[in-house]
Amino acid sequence: MEAEPAKHDVFQAIADPTRRSLLELLSERELPVTAISSHYPMTRTAVSKHLRILADAGLVKERKVGRETRYRLEPEPLRELQRWLVYYERFWENKLAALKSFVESEEDKL
Amino acid sequence: MEAEPAKHDVFQAIADPTRRSLLELLSERELPVTAISSHYPMTRTAVSKHLRILADAGLVKERKVGRETRYRLEPEPLRELQRWLVYYERFWENKLAALKSFVESEEDKL
DNA sequence: TTGACGTGCAACCATTTGGTTGCGTATATT
DNA sequence: AATATACGCAACCAAATGGTTGCACGTCAA
Structure with missing residues (x-):
């Protein structure tokens, strides 16, 4: 039981270069969404969508801290x-x- | 010089389950398109497109033998x-x- | 040489993907 | 209490993706 839904699989998650870059960034330290998106030439919403896909694949975990949502790498998958x-x-x-x-x-x- | 165009990269090529299956199939033996497509619930053309994407990523090589085109795995990438x-x-x-x-x-x- | 076989290509189609903007809302700050 | 910050969500959009059908063409067999 407790089977992971895993809407997105690892193979698909790492197919996008932006998402591979996100994994690398988050492997160094846990970061909130705005800090993350400042590294990319796209909107916060776009980055947020990539983070969701990574989270669906189990490759990142989110943690709410006050008004921020911090993400960190989850390498297991x-x-x-x-x-x-x-x-x-x-x-x-x-x-x-x-x-x-x-x-x-x-x-x-x- | 002679740089590979590499329109499709490896990460994107293996993102699709059908293409991962094709790699597995072709790792056992070299096969022509029709023989390959008989393993899949889609048209020969669809399989052929997948093979082209794999070839663009350098993961398979094609060889013309008479009227057939035979594909084999190229694991290097x-x-x-x-x-x-x-x-x-x-x-x-x-x-x-x-x-x-x-x-x-x-x-x-x- | 007539036909069947093996394939590629062009046109088309529905869905997914990767992006945007605008707005609502919860949490901090002053 | 008023304002600024951090974020998610819905709506929308263009392009890419994964599939189809139909046809043209080279090759092999009768």
Whole structure:
């Protein structure tokens, strides 16, 4: 139960360059919407929509503090992307890549 | 010189579930368009368009054989995705992840 | 050489996407 | 209490996306 609706998936969320940039920005520090949008050549509303899409995909979390809404990175869903990629690593495989796959399978056990 | 136009980037190319499925299918064997499209509930033309987008992103290569056009996976551009992901691995970092990053940096030297 | 097969292309269509403006409302500040 | 700040929401818009049908054209088979 408690299944995430996940209206937007990770693949679609990171397809847009602005949203990838937002993830990078928010990985450094938690920020409120206006501060975030000051970095972009578009309106606050547009940035806010991108943030909502990222939130739908679980890639950012919002927190209300007084009149501001602060966003921070939530990297966990990117693991799905990583798992997806592992399948294709075999196609440029070599000994180091094999070690990497081993590391990943070990990570899953933690 | 000879810079790839790259009208579609990898992030956008893999955003669509049908295209991710196509990559998986073509990773097993090279296939002509009609054979490919028989796996999908859409027209050959629609599949063909998806293949073109994948080709623009460099993720598949086409080869004309008689009257058919055969497609095969070209995994190399996925490395860009992998490099992008490495940055975020620090956020679920542990010793094994650190080893993995090391492995990746060694891979780049090959 | 006649026809069937495999494909690409152009035209078209509905929906989604990425953006805008304007307004309402809750929270701070003076 | 009045004003300024931070934000969300609804309405709207142009362009991109994902799909369709119909047709033209090169290639293979009878």
